[in-house]
Amino acid sequence: xxxxxxxxxxxxxxxxxxxxxxxxxxxxxxxxxxxxxxxxxxxxxxxxxxxxxxxxxxxxxxxxxxxxxxxxxxxxxxxxxxxxxxxxxxxxxxxxxxxxxxxxxxxxxxxxxxxxxxxxxxxxxxxxxxxxxxxxxxxxxxxxxxxxxxxxxxxxxxxxxxxxxxxxxxxxxxxxxxxxxxxxxxxxxxxxxxxxxxxxxxxxxxxxxxxxxxxxxxxxxxxxxxxxxxxxxxxxxxxxxxxxxxxxxxxxxxxxxxxxxxxxxxxxxxxxxxxxxxxxxxxxxxxxxxxxxxxxxxxxxxxx
Amino acid sequence: xxxxxxxxxxxxxxxxxxxxxxxxxxxxxxxxxxxxxxxxxxxxxxxxxxxxxxxxxxxxxxxxxxxxxxxxxxxxxxxxxxxxxxxxxxxxxxxxxxxxxxxxxxxxxxxxxxxxxxxxxxxxxxxxxxxxxxxxxxxxxxxxxxxxxxxxxxxxxxxxxxxxxxxxxxxxxxxxxxxxxxxxxxxxxxxxxxxxxxxxxxxxxxxxxxxxxxxxxxxxxxxxxxxxxxxxxxxxxxxxxxxxxxxxxxxxxxxxxxxxxxxxxxxxxxxxxxxxxxxxxxxxxxxxxxxxxxxxxxxxxxxxxx
Numbered sequence: 001x002x003x004x005x006x007x008x009x010x011x012x013x014x015x016x017x018x019x020x021x022x023x024x025x026x027x028x029x030x031x032x033x034x035x036x037x038x039x040x041x042x043x044x045x046x047x048x049x050x051x052x053x054x055x056x057x058x059x060x061x062x063x064x065x066x067x068x069x070x071x072x073x074x075x076x077x078x079x080x081x082x083x084x085x086x087x088x089x090x091x092x093x094x095x096x097x098x099x100x101x102x103x104x105x106x107x108x109x110x111x112x113x114x115x116x117x118x119x120x121x122x123x124x125x126x127x128x129x130x131x132x133x134x135x136x137x138x139x140x141x142x143x144x145x146x147x148x149x150x151x152x153x154x155x156x157x158x159x160x161x162x163x164x165x166x167x168x169x170x171x172x173x174x175x176x177x178x179x180x181x182x183x184x185x186x187x188x189x190x191x192x193x194x195x196x197x198x199x200x201x202x203x204x205x206x207x208x209x210x211x212x213x214x215x216x217x218x219x220x221x222x223x224x225x226x227x228x229x230x231x232x233x234x235x236x237x238x239x240x241x242x243x244x245x246x247x248x249x250x251x252x253x254x255x256x257x258x259x260x261x262x263x264x265x266x267x268x269x270x271x272x273x274x275x276x277x278x279x280x281x282x283x284x285x286x287x288x289x290x291x292x293x294x295x296x297x298x299x300x301x302x303x304x
Numbered sequence: 305x306x307x308x309x310x311x312x313x314x315x316x317x318x319x320x321x322x323x324x325x326x327x328x329x330x331x332x333x334x335x336x337x338x339x340x341x342x343x344x345x346x347x348x349x350x351x352x353x354x355x356x357x358x359x360x361x362x363x364x365x366x367x368x369x370x371x372x373x374x375x376x377x378x379x380x381x382x383x384x385x386x387x388x389x390x391x392x393x394x395x396x397x398x399x400x401x402x403x404x405x406x407x408x409x410x411x412x413x414x415x416x417x418x419x420x421x422x423x424x425x426x427x428x429x430x431x432x433x434x435x436x437x438x439x440x441x442x443x444x445x446x447x448x449x450x451x452x453x454x455x456x457x458x459x460x461x462x463x464x465x466x467x468x469x470x471x472x473x474x475x476x477x478x479x480x481x482x483x484x485x486x487x488x489x490x491x492x493x494x495x496x497x498x499x500x501x502x503x504x505x506x507x508x509x510x511x512x513x514x515x516x517x518x519x520x521x522x523x524x525x526x527x528x529x530x531x532x533x534x535x536x537x538x539x540x541x542x543x544x545x546x547x548x549x550x551x552x553x554x555x556x557x558x559x560x561x562x563x564x565x566x567x568x569x570x571x572x573x574x575x576x577x578x579x580x581x582x583x584x585x586x587x588x589x590x591x592x593x594x595x596x597x598x599x600x601x602x603x604x605x606x607x608x609x610x
Contacts, residue, residue: 100486101485101486101487102486102487105487142485142487143487143488144488145483145488145489145491176552176556177552178450178551178552178554178555178556179555185450186450186551186552188552214555214556214559215555215556215559215560215562215563216559216562216583216585217585219559219560219562219563220562220585222585223562223585224585226333226584226585227584227585242552242556243552244483244550244552245483245485245488245491246481246482246483246491246493246548246549246550246552246553247483247549247550247552247553247556247557248483249483249485249519250481250483250519250520250548250553250557251553251556251557251560253519253520253521254520254557254560254564255560256520256532257520257521257524257532257537258434258520258560258564258566259560259563259564260534279485279519279521279532280520280521280532281532282532282533283533
C-alpha cells in the first residue's frame, strides 16, 4: 500500500520509462519533463516547433537525456499529432502543456479521434495526509458538473480503480452529503444511500461505501458516534465521493489552502493517462501526477 | 470590532446574562454547555423538555437545575414552536437547540417570521476562526436552503451582511463561491456571482464589496491559471463572508473544522434574535462558544431593525 507521494514516485520508477507526448511545452513544462526524465520516469516526446524546442532545451538537463522532438510548426496541429501518437501506440501518456483546458478536453473526448474510453471521464484529487501518513482520494473535483446517480457510480468505480493502483485494499468510501440522514428533499442523500446499499450487496467488490455521510461523521469517528452512527468508514475514509462540482472543486481547494495538504491527481476514463494543469496542484507535485500516470500505464488496460 | 471568538466570550461576560430558551437539553454534552455558560454569566436558562430526562442529564454533569424555570414538553415540534414563540413575543432573547432535529427549529422560525410578516429568509451563518487571520470568516447559508436560486441567495447575503455588520464591520468583503473552472460551461453558481456582483455595485446590499473571485485559488493567489505557491498566498485576502453555492457545499466546507485548525460557531439570525443551532456532533466547549456569540449578537441587535 502506497502511503505518500514519495511511495508513489518510488513505485513509478520501477520498470520502463513511459513515453510522454507533450504538445506546445513551455519552459515550465520543460523543467517538469526534465525532472521526470532525470528520475527515469519518462521519455519526453516534444511536439511543436522543432527549432524553438531545441532552443529551449539548450542548457537544460533534458538536452542530455533521452527525448524525441516532433517538428510541428502549427500549434493547432501539435495537440492532434500528440493524440495520434498515443492512439498509434507510439506514446503512453499525454501532457497538457500550454494547450487551453477546453481545447484539450475537446480533443481527448472526441469520439472518433480522441482518447475517450468509456461513457464518462472524471478527475480524482489525491491528497497526502501527514499524520498518520496516508493517501486519500476526493472525486470528482474537476470534470463533472452535476453527475447523475449513474454517473456517480462510474465516478466511484474510477476511484476504486485508482485506489487499487495505489494499493489501497478494501477502500472505505464516504458518499458525502449535507446531512447524514436520508432527506427526500436533498438529492445527494438519496444518491449516497443508494450507492451505500449497492456496496452492502457487494456491487463494488471489497469496497465499503457509507452514505449519506456529512463531513463531520466522515472525518471523525467520535462525531459520528455522538450522532449514533457507527461504521468502519467514519474517521477512516480512503475515498470521499462529493455530490457535485461546486462542492468537489471548493473542497479540494479548501484542503490545499486551509489544510496545507499536498495534492496531485489523475483523470480517469481515458485509454491512456492525460496529465492536466489543475490550478490548485503545485509545480512541485506535478511530477507526482506523472508518477501516478506511469503507475496507471503499468496497470495496462484496467487502469481506467 | 469583533475579531475572534475570545472577543465574543469577553463581551458575553459583560453583557450577560441573557434569557435563553433551551429546547430539549436532554443530552450530557449540551447540558454541560448550559451549565458552563450559566457559570460564566452568559445566560439565564429556561429549560423546555422532558423533565425526567433533563434532570437525569443534569445530575450526570453535576448541574443543579432546581432554581431554573422549566416548561414540560415531550413533542419535539411543540417544544420548538414554544421556544420560538417566546422569542418572537419578547419573553426571552435567545433560543438554543438541544435534542431536537434542526428542521423542526427552522419550521418554527419560518412560521414565526411569517406571523410577524418580517419577509425574512431563514438562513444559517457559520463563523470560522482561522489562526493568523485578524477577522472571523462567515460561511452562509450552511443550513437551510438546499439549492437557493439567485433571489434567495440575495436574501441570504443580506442576512449575513446584517450579522457581520453587528460585529463592527460597516463594509464587509464578500466572495460568492463557485466551482467554476475553465471547462464545463458556466455553472449556475457562477451566473449567480455575476448577477449578485452587479447588484452589489448598484447598491442593492448597502455598503459591501463583492470580490471578483469565486474560488479559493482566485481569492488567495489572484488568478485561476497559476499553480499554487504558498509563498504568494496572502491570508489577508480572505473575505469576511463566503456565500456558498448550495447546502451540500456549505455544510461540507464549514464543518471542515473537524479536520482543519479552525473553530466553527453557527447561528440563525431571526428578525427577533439569534437562534443557536449546534450540530449534534459538537462538543460542549464548542456549544459554549456558540452561546457566547448569540449573547453578543442579541445584545447588538437591540435597537437594530433589519
